[in-house]
Amino acid sequence: MPTAHRHHVVIIGAGFGGITAAQTLSRADVDITIVDKRNYHLFQPLLYQVATAELSPADIAWPIRSIFSRQDNVTVQLSRVVDVDLDAKAVKCEDADLTFDTLIVANGSSHSYFGKDAWADYAPGLKRIVDATEVRRRILMAFERAEIAKSAADRERELTFVVVGAGPTGVELAGAIAELAQVTMAADFRRIRDAKARVILMEGGPRVLGAFPDDLSAKAAKALHDLGVEVRLNTIVEDITADGVLAGGTFIPSATVTWAAGVQVQGAGEWLGAETDRAGRVVVGPDLTLPNHPDVFVIGDAAKVPWRDGADVPGIAPAAKQQGKYAGRTIKARLANSSAPGPFRYRHLGNLATIGRNKAVIDFGRFRMSGFVAWWIWGMAHIYFLIGVRRPLVVALSWLSSYVFRSKGARLITGMAHLRGK
Amino acid sequence: MPTAHRHHVVIIGAGFGGITAAQTLSRADVDITIVDKRNYHLFQPLLYQVATAELSPADIAWPIRSIFSRQDNVTVQLSRVVDVDLDAKAVKCEDADLTFDTLIVANGSSHSYFGKDAWADYAPGLKRIVDATEVRRRILMAFERAEIAKSAADRERELTFVVVGAGPTGVELAGAIAELAQVTMAADFRRIRDAKARVILMEGGPRVLGAFPDDLSAKAAKALHDLGVEVRLNTIVEDITADGVLAGGTFIPSATVTWAAGVQVQGAGEWLGAETDRAGRVVVGPDLTLPNHPDVFVIGDAAKVPWRDGADVPGIAPAAKQQGKYAGRTIKARLANSSAPGPFRYRHLGNLATIGRNKAVIDFGRFRMSGFVAWWIWGMAHIYFLIGVRRPLVVALSWLSSYVFRSKGARLITGMAHLRGK
Numbered sequence: 001m002p003t004a005h006r007h008h009v010v011i012i013g014a015g016f017g018g019i020t021a022a023q024t025l026s027r028a029d030v031d032i033t034i035v036d037k038r039n040y041h042l043f044q045p046l047l048y049q050v051a052t053a054e055l056s057p058a059d060i061a062w063p064i065r066s067i068f069s070r071q072d073n074v075t076v077q078l079s080r081v082v083d084v085d086l087d088a089k090a091v092k093c094e095d096a097d098l099t100f101d102t103l104i105v106a107n108g109s110s111h112s113y114f115g116k117d118a119w120a121d122y123a124p125g126l127k128r129i130v131d132a133t134e135v136r137r138r139i140l141m142a143f144e145r146a147e148i149a150k151s152a153a154d155r156e157r158e159l160t161f162v163v164v165g166a167g168p169t170g171v172e173l174a175g176a177i178a179e180l181a182q183v184t185m186a187a188d189f190r191r192i193r194d195a196k197a198r199v200i201l202m203e204g205g206p207r208v209l210g211a212f213p214d215d216l217s218a219k220a221a222k223a224l225h226d227l228g229v230e231v232r233l234n235t236i237v238e239d240i241t242a243d244g245v246l247a248g249g250t251f252i253p254s255a256t257v258t259w260a261a262g263v264q265v266q267g268a269g270e271w272l273g274a275e276t277d278r279a280g281r282v283v284v285g286p287d288l289t290l291p292n293h294p295d296v297f298v299i300g301d302a303a304k305v306p307w308r309d310g311a312d313v314p315g316i317a318p319a320a321k322q323q324g325k326y327a328g329r330t331i332k333a334r335l336a337n338s339s340a341p342g343p344f345r346y347r348h349l350g351n352l353a354t355i356g357r358n359k360a361v362i363d364f365g366r367f368r369m370s371g372f373v374a375w376w377i378w379g380m381a382h383i384y385f386l387i388g389v390r391r392p393l394v395v396a397l398s399w400l401s402s403y404v405f406r407s408k409g410a411r412l413i414t415g416m417a418h419l420r421g422k
Numbered sequence: 423m424p425t426a427h428r429h430h431v432v433i434i435g436a437g438f439g440g441i442t443a444a445q446t447l448s449r450a451d452v453d454i455t456i457v458d459k460r461n462y463h464l465f466q467p468l469l470y471q472v473a474t475a476e477l478s479p480a481d482i483a484w485p486i487r488s489i490f491s492r493q494d495n496v497t498v499q500l501s502r503v504v505d506v507d508l509d510a511k512a513v514k515c516e517d518a519d520l521t522f523d524t525l526i527v528a529n530g531s532s533h534s535y536f537g538k539d540a541w542a543d544y545a546p547g548l549k550r551i552v553d554a555t556e557v558r559r560r561i562l563m564a565f566e567r568a569e570i571a572k573s574a575a576d577r578e579r580e581l582t583f584v585v586v587g588a589g590p591t592g593v594e595l596a597g598a599i600a601e602l603a604q605v606t607m608a609a610d611f612r613r614i615r616d617a618k619a620r621v622i623l624m625e626g627g628p629r630v631l632g633a634f635p636d637d638l639s640a641k642a643a644k645a646l647h648d649l650g651v652e653v654r655l656n657t658i659v660e661d662i663t664a665d666g667v668l669a670g671g672t673f674i675p676s677a678t679v680t681w682a683a684g685v686q687v688q689g690a691g692e693w694l695g696a697e698t699d700r701a702g703r704v705v706v707g708p709d710l711t712l713p714n715h716p717d718v719f720v721i722g723d724a725a726k727v728p729w730r731d732g733a734d735v736p737g738i739a740p741a742a743k744q745q746g747k748y749a750g751r752t753i754k755a756r757l758a759n760s761s762a763p764g765p766f767r768y769r770h771l772g773n774l775a776t777i778g779r780n781k782a783v784i785d786f787g788r789f790r791m792s793g794f795v796a797w798w799i800w801g802m803a804h805i806y807f808l809i810g811v812r813r814p815l816v817v818a819l820s821w822l823s824s825y826v827f828r829s830k831g832a833r834l835i836t837g838m839a840h841l842r843g844k
Contacts, residue, residue: 039566056480065610075612078566096570144461144500148518188487190497 006031007335010091010100012081014041014064017106017300017320017327024328026071028335033098035091037080039063042129045317048169050132051258052176053140057129081107084271086293102295104327105268105282109301109315112264112279119240123162123257126169135258139177142256143185146192157253159197162245164237165261166203167210168353171220173258174201175356178227199229200254202247204236204261209361211314212351216361223355237261263315268302277304281312286343287330288323297330299323305344313346322346428453429757432513432522434503436463436486439528439722439742439749446750448493450757455520457513459502461485464551467739470591472554473680474598475562479551503529506693508715524717526749527690527704531723531737534686534701541662545584545679548591557680561599564678565607568614579675581619584667586659587683588625589632590775593642595682596623597778600649621651622676624669626658626683631783633736634773638783645777659683685737690724699726703734708765709752710745719752721745727766735768744768 007030011018014036022032043060050057068074079093084103091098111125124134139161146158161181163174181197201208201224207217208224208231224231232247239246244253265280274290275283281304282290288303290296300320305313313319326344333340353361429452433440436458444454465482472479490496501515506525513520533547546556561583568580583603585596603619623630623646629639630646630653646653654669661668666675687702696712697705703726704712710725712718722742727735735741748766755762775783 039562056478058478058480063610069609076610077570079570096572140461148499148501150518187491188485188498 007101007331008033008099009102009104009331010035010098011104011106012036012091013105013107013300013302014038014076015044015106015108015300015320016317017108017324018104019064019067020321020324021104021106021297021299021328022068022071022074022324024325025331026073028073028328028332030073030331030335032074033077033100034064034068034074035077035079035081035093035098036064037078038128039065039076039078040129041067044127047126047129047132048173048176050129051126051135051139051173052180053136054176057133061129081267081271086272086296089295100295102331103297104324105272105296105298105302106300106320106324107265107267107302109263109265109279109281111259112262113259114262116240119259122240122242123164123245123259125259126173127263138256139180143181143189143192145255146195147189148191153253155192155195157244158255159192159195160244160252160254160256161197161199162252162254162257163199163201164240164245164257164259166201166205166208166231166233167260168351170201170203170258170260171208171224171353171355173260174199174229175224175227175354178224178229179356182228199227200252201229201231202235202237202245203231203233206233208233209351209353212353212361216351220353220355220361223361227356263301265302268298272296272298274298279304287340288327288344297327299327305346307346307348314348318349319346429523429753430455430521431524431526431753432457432520433526433528434458434513435527435529435722435724436460436498437466437528437530437722437742438739439530439746440526441486441489442743442746443526443528443719443721443750444490444493444496444746446747447753448495450495450750450754452495452753452757454496455499455522456486456490456496457499457501457503457515457520458486459500460550461487461498461500462551463489466549469548469551469554470595470598472551473548473557473561473595474602475558476598479555483551503689503693508694508718511717522717524719524753526719526721526746527694527724528720528722528742528746529687529689529724531685531687531701531703533681534684535681536684538662541681544662544664545586545667545681547681548595549685560678561602565603565611565614567677568617569611570613575675577614577617579666580677581614581617582622582666582674582676582678583619584622584624584674584676584679586624586662586667586679586681588623588627588630588653588655589682590773592623592625592680592682593630593646593775593777595680596621596651597646597649597776597781600646600651601778604650621649622674623651623653624657624659624667625653625655628655630655631773631775634775634783638773642775642777642783645781645783649778685723687724690720694718694720696720701726709762710749710766719749721749727768729768729770736770740771741768 009025009030009032011021011032011034014034018034019041022034025032040061040063046055046060049055050060065076068076079095081091081093083092085092089100091100110127113119124131126132126135142158146155149155149158161177163170178199186193209217209220221231235248237245237247240257244251245257263279268282269276269280272282272290282298282302284298284303284305285291288297288299290298300323301315307313323344329341431447431452431454433443433454433456436456440456441463444456447454462483462485468477468482471477472482486498490498501517503513503515505514507514511522513522532549535541546553548554548557564580568577571577571580583599585592600621608615631639631642643653657670659667659669662679666673667679685701690704691698691702694704694712704720704724706720706725706727707713710719710721712720722745723737729735745766751763
C-alpha cells in the first residue's frame with residue numbers, strides 16, 4: 001500500500017506499455033498503482049485465434065495481479081477511470097480516486113466504425129476477450145444453422161464469412177476462418193460436408209497488409225488465395241445489416257461479418273484536455289510527456305509519436321513495450337537526479353503476420369521471408385513475448401499442444417445460442 | 423444423414439447417458455441423431471473447478487460433433503426440443519423436427535430453488551458453463567471490491583462466501599473457495615492481504631455428504647474444518663437477497679452466495695405426458711422404457727429408477743453411463759431379434775468427493791478411504807472417465823499442468839464487471 005513519503009506512480013492500463021513500465025520500475029524506490037477496468041493483461045496479437053477456436057481465453061490472458069505477485073511495490077486496482085485532474089494530480093475513478101506524483105497513461109485503443117456505430121451489432125471488432133468469444137460464437141453458430149438450413153440460399157448466406165479490413169488482424173482472421181471452415185469443420189458436419197464456405201476479405205486500399213513492403217503484400221495475397229479466401233481490394237463498405245454487407249454497389253448476403261478496419265483511442269484526450277489527432281491519439285513531446293506536464297507520460301496506442309518519413313510509431317506491441325521501458329527509465333533517472341535519457345527513439349523490429357497454419361510473412365527490414373520457416377519464427381516471437389509475463393514452460397506446452405492436437409475444446413459456444421438468425 | 427430404410431434412433435441430450443447410448447450403437451445398423459441445445463458435452467463433476475478458477479471451460483467440455491467425428495452413423499443437431507408426439511413418433515424442435523423409430527430421452531436436470539425462483543439472481547447454481555463462469559466472476563469480483571472497500575463492514579461482507587447445500591457439489595465448492603481465498607489470493611492482493619475470508623457451508627440436514635456413510639461424512643466435515651470452512655448443519659435458508667442470507671433466524675451479510683441444494687428435471691415429463699415424481703423425474707419400467715411405449719427410453723437424471731432399500735438410482739455420471747449402455751444394448755438386441763437383456767440393474771461403483779487440494783473421501787462399499795491417496799484415486803477416476811471422450815494424453819497433460827502450476831490463466835473476469843455491488 002502506498003506510504004506517505006514514497007513517490008507514487010499511477011499507470012492507467014495494463015497492456016504491453018503499462019506492464020513494461022511497471023516492470024522497469026521493479027527495483028525503484030516508488031509505489032506503483034496500476035488501474036485497469038479489467039483484471040487481466042491480454043495478449044492481443046493472438047486474439048484472432050480465440051475467435052477461430054484455436055485457443056481459449058485463458059491461453060492468452062493473465063490476471064494483472066498474478067503478473068506482479070512478487071513485485072511488492074505494485075498495487076493493482078480494478079476500476080474504471082473517469083477523469084484526470086492535472087492540477088490536483090489526481091486520477092478520478094468510478095470507485096476510489098488516486099493521487100499521483102507521476103502518471104503514465106497507457107489505456108490503448110478500441111475499434112472504430114468511423115462514425116457508423118450501428119454497424120457494431122452486425123460486425124463485431126476484435127479488441128477484447130468478449131469480442132473474440134462473440135466472434136467465435138457467431139462463426140460456430142453459422143455452421144450449426146447451415147447444418148439445419150431449410151433452403152440453399154439460407155445455407156449459402158450462413159456459410160459466407162466477411163472480414164472488413166486487410167491489416168494484420170483482418171488477414172490473420174480471414175486465413176484462420178478459411179482453415180477452420182475447410183479443414184477442421186468438414187469432418188464434424190454431416191449435412192453440409194460437401195457445401196463450400198466462402199471467406200471474403202474486403203479492403204479499402206489497393207493491397208493487403210498496406211503497412212508491409214509490396215512484395216510481402218503480394219506473398220500474403222497469394223497465401224490467402226491458396227487458402228480459398230476471396231480478397232476484394234479498393235472496396236469501400238457502404239452498409240452492414242443483419243443480412244450482409246453492401247460494398248462497391250454489390251450486396252453480399254452473409255451471416256457473419258467481422259470488423260478489422262480501424263482503431264480509435266478513447267478517454268485519454270478528454271481526461272487530459274490534450275491535443276489529439278483524428279484517431280484520438282494524444283500528441284506528446286519527444287520524451288513522451290504531455291506539453292507543460294513533464295510528470296504525465298502517454299505511451300502505446302494512446303500516444304501519437306512521430307517516427308520517420310512523416311509516419312508515426314505504429315500501434316504494435318513492441319512499440320508500446322519500448323515506450324513503457326522508456327517512461328520507467330526516465331522516472332528512475334529523475335529520482336536519482338541523474339541525467340535524463342535523450343528523446344525516445346523507436347527501434348522498429350519488423351512486421352509479422354501469419355496466414356493460416358504454417359504460413360507467415362515477416363519483414364525485418366533487410367531480412368524478409370515467408371512460408372513455413374517464417375511461421376515458426378512468428379511462433380517463436382510470440383512465445384518470446386509471452387515469456388515476459390508467464391512461465392515459459394507452461395506457455396510453450398499449452399500452446400504447442402493446442403497446435404499439435406488441434407485442440408477442439410476451445411470450440412465451445414458459451415454465449416446465448418440464438419438459433420434463429422442473429 | 424438418415425436414409426429411409428434404416429432404423430432411426432433420436433437421442434435428446436448429450437450428457438453422460440446420451441453420449442454412452444450413441445457410442446454403444448456405434449456399429450449397429452441404425453442412424454442416430456443427437457439433439458442438444460448446446461454444442462458441447464460437459465464434464466459436470468469438475469464444473470466447480472471452473473467456478474473457482476482452477477480450470478477453464480475448455481478443459482471440461484468438448485464439442486459433441488468432435489466426439490463423434492469418426493462415428494459415421496451419428497448426426498448432431500443443435501436445437502431446442504419443444505415437444506414429443508408419441509403417436510406420430512416425432513420430436514418437435516424449435517428449428518427442425520425429427521421422426522424416430524426409437525427415442526432416448528436423456529436431457530438431465532437443472533438446479534431447483536424449491537419454488538423460490540427469485541433467489542436465482544442472488545445465488546446462482548452450478549449446472550452449466552455459464553453458471554460456473556458467473557460464479558467465478560462473482561468470487562473474483564468480491565475480492566476486487568474488498569480491495570477497494572470503504573468500510574470494514576463492506577470489506578467483511580465482500581469476503582464472506584456462503585454455499586447452500588452440503589452434497590458433493592457444495593462440499594467441493596466450499597473447499598475450493600476456501601483454498602482460493604486463503605492460499606492463492608493472499609499473494610495477489612496488497613490491501614486485504616491480512617483480512618480473513620469466511621466460507622460458510624449451510625446444510626438443511628444433520629450432516630455433510632448425507633448420501634455417504636457416517637464416518638466419511640465425519641472425515642469430510644473435519645477436512646472442511648481444517649480448511650477453515652464454517653459448516654452449519656440443520657440450517658434452513660429462509661431468504662436470500664442482494665445483501666446476504668437469512669438462515670435460522672440470523673442474517674449473514676454476504677456478497678457471494680452459491681446454490682448447491684437441489685435439482686429438478688425439466689421438460690421430459692411434459693413432452694412425454696408421463697408420470698413424474700416431485701423432482702420431475704419420469705417413472706420408467708424395469709427396462710427403462712415408458713409404460714406402454716417400449717420404443718421410448720428415459721435415462722440418467724431424467725429417470726426415476728428404483729434401486730435398493732427404497733432408494734432410487736442416484737443422479738451421478740456412472741449411473742447415467744450404465745443406463746445409456748443398457749438402452750443401446752436393448753436396441754441392438756431388438757434389431758437382431760435376439761433375446762432382450764433382463765431388467766436394468768445398477769452397479770454402484772461408490773461415492774467420491776474431493777475437499778480442497780489433495781484431500782478426498784471415497785466410499786467403494788467395503789473399501790473406504792480418505793486423505794491424500796483418496797485424492798489421487800479421485801483424480802484418476804476423473805481422468806478415466808474423461809478418456810472415454812478425449813485423447814487421454816491431452817487431458818492428463820493439461821489437467822496435470824493446471825494442478826502443478828496452479829494455473830492462473832483461468833482466473834479471468836470475462837463477464838460484465840459490475841464494480842458497484844452486484
